[in-house]
Amino acid sequence: MSEQVLRAEKADAADELAGVRERFVLDTASDHAAGAAGVYLDGNSLGALPAHVPGRVEDVVRRQWGELRIRSWDESGWWTAPERIGDRIAPLVGAAAGQIVVGDSTSVNVFKALVGAVRLAGEGRDEILVDATTFPTDGYIAESAARLTGCVLRPVTPAEVPAALGGRTAAVLLNHVDYRTGRLHDLPALTAAVRAAGAVSVWDLCHSAGALPVGLDEHGVDLAVGCTYKYLNGGPGSPAYLYVRQGLQDSFDSPLPGWNSHTEPFGMRPEYEPAAGAVRGRVGTPDILSMLALEAALEVWEGVTVDAVRAKSLALTDFFLECVEAYLPAGRVDCVTPVAHEERGSQIALRCPDAGDVMRRLIERGVVGDFRHPDVLRFGFTPLYVGFADVERAARVLGEVVRRP
Ligand SMILES: Cc1ncc(COP(=O)(O)O)c(C=O)c1O
CATH class of the missing domain: 3.90.1150.10 (Aspartate Aminotransferase, domain 1)
Structure with a gap:
């Protein structure tokens, strides 16, 4: 041997x-x-299936949908699932409850976060810094977000960020772990530098959440997004999440203000009035089957x-x-x-x-x-x-x- x-x-x-x-x-x-x-070393693309998830999904489909039908929006907790599951993810990324909402893809949440970040940064700031080595979707979305907000997009490596920051920087979009090389970037130091420059930080946690401590609250991260199908084992295409730091929630102005983020969604009012808290990051009807598969999958973290x-x-x-x-x-x-x-x-x-x-x-x-x-x-x-x-x-x-x- x-x-x-x-x-x-x-x-x-x-x-x-x-x-x-x-x-x-x-x-x-x-x-x-x-x-x-076999040896499965691809959990950074698609996490393995937790053994109890099929039974739970079957219950969601057969009983909650099949028998309770529309009643499940209340009785099975479907309507509040995005915030409830956000609170379940929160301790895994070092966030207190009430700051994470689950839904949509990572790409869509990058869009919400980045446009929201530029709006938070305010007048006179017209530049977005984006990780030049980023997973491509973040770069594509950042380019569109820049055009929509009238900003200039500047690709820089994470190491170049401190020197690139200035009075014009509105937002900085970074990856916590590089998808190709596996390099872990210095989230505490970079977040502090972005903050000191008066800009808003947006972190993509796809390759770190569930694999290592993130410390969102501790390090003062402004906004963050991540997927749940890698180290969180939520299943293929399981919904992503959006973190908005508590202190920014009241001024967060989502570029996708769907009815689910309205303060009174069933009031059916023509004017938009955003809800308080993490709910403001919601858009439309949540994808319940994927979302509840994810909720079940998160139980593997018990005692870990x-x-x-x-x-x-x-x-x-x-x-x-x-x-x-x-x-x-x-x-x-x-x-x-x-x-x-x-x-x-x-x-x-x-x-x-x-x-x-x-x-x-x-x-x-x-x-x-x-x-x-x-x-x-x-x-x-x-x-x-x-x-x-x-x-x-x-x-x-x-x-x-x-x-x-
Ligand atoms: C860093 C990073 N961001 C975003 C994505 C993909 O986003 P979406 O969930 O929209 O497909 C990935 C997918 O692997 C990724 O690694």
């Missing part, structure tokens, strides 16, 4: 989150011809702290890097994820020219990560269900794949 296999066994035996894995539906050894269980998740995430990614070094020929892949813990999210990205082909063959062998154009192998580590033996096996199979033509 290799040193790495023994180390994995020991680490799994000492893992305080090991039992949480049973809350998920994952492959077993019999699912694969090779006789070994984000700090424990972070500690395990760092141990898993450290161990993966060590195994890659032990099992792969030197120089065959280049790690683009920072080695320093304070700069690392919960993924490892390895660069090699034939990454697309390597990932295809890895998936054939039951090791599922993903490929990001043009040359990145991306492996996401969800501490709730990934163990150290998984990590060892993934790196070993990667070593075998890259050795074979």
Whole structure:
């Protein structure tokens, strides 16, 4: 047995989150011809299914919709689900209750947040800074938000933000963790710099929420958005969320003031009067089936702290890097994820020219990560269900794949 296999066994035996894995539906050894269980390292794209969710969704469909029908808007709590589930996500991102509302996609929430941020910044500020390395949708939406608000859009890397801030900066849109490299940006320092310049911060938490502490309230973040289908395991296309800091809620002016955000939605009044609180971030009728699947999925967090998740995430990614070094020929892949813990999210990205082909063959062998154009192998580590033996096996199979033509 290799040193790495023994180390994995020991680490799994000492893992305080090991039992949480049973809350998920994952492959077993019999699912694969090779006789070994698959390894799922793609929870940073689509989190695995919590085992109790199908039964809960069935109840929502058969009983709440099938039997109670329209009564469920009140009796099953459908109408208030966006705020209720927002409060459930809040402790995972370091927010007090009443500041997060769930609904729409991340892209739509980026639009609400960014246009809302420019409106909050007020007169005389006509520049939006956007993370030049951002996931593309944020960049596309920022370009449109800039045109709509009469702002100039300036793409800068997060490291360049402090120097780029000035009296004209209205809003700054940043990613907490870079989707391609897995780099964790310094949210406390960047938020403080944006605040000091008199601008409004907007953070995209897609790759950090559920994987590491965010500390939205503690660090004075103004606005934030994130998806729920990655480390929050809400399911394919599960609704995203919008955080508006409490102190800004009364002046938040949503560019999508749908009837669900009205102070009296059933008053059917022709004039718009925004509701107080997080509800102001709502737009139209919530997508109840996805939303209640997400609500059920969030129960896997019972008894789990984000700090424990972070500690395990760092141990898993450290161990993966060590195994890659032990099992792969030197120089065959280049790690683009920072080695320093304070700069690392919960993924490892390895660069090699034939990454697309390597990932295809890895998936054939039951090791599922993903490929990001043009040359990145991306492996996401969800501490709730990934163990150290998984990590060892993934790196070993990667070593075998890259050795074979
Ligand atoms: C950082 C980031 N922002 C936004 C998105 C996608 O947004 P949407 O939920 O609108 O598809 C992703 C998807 O992976 C992402 O990684």
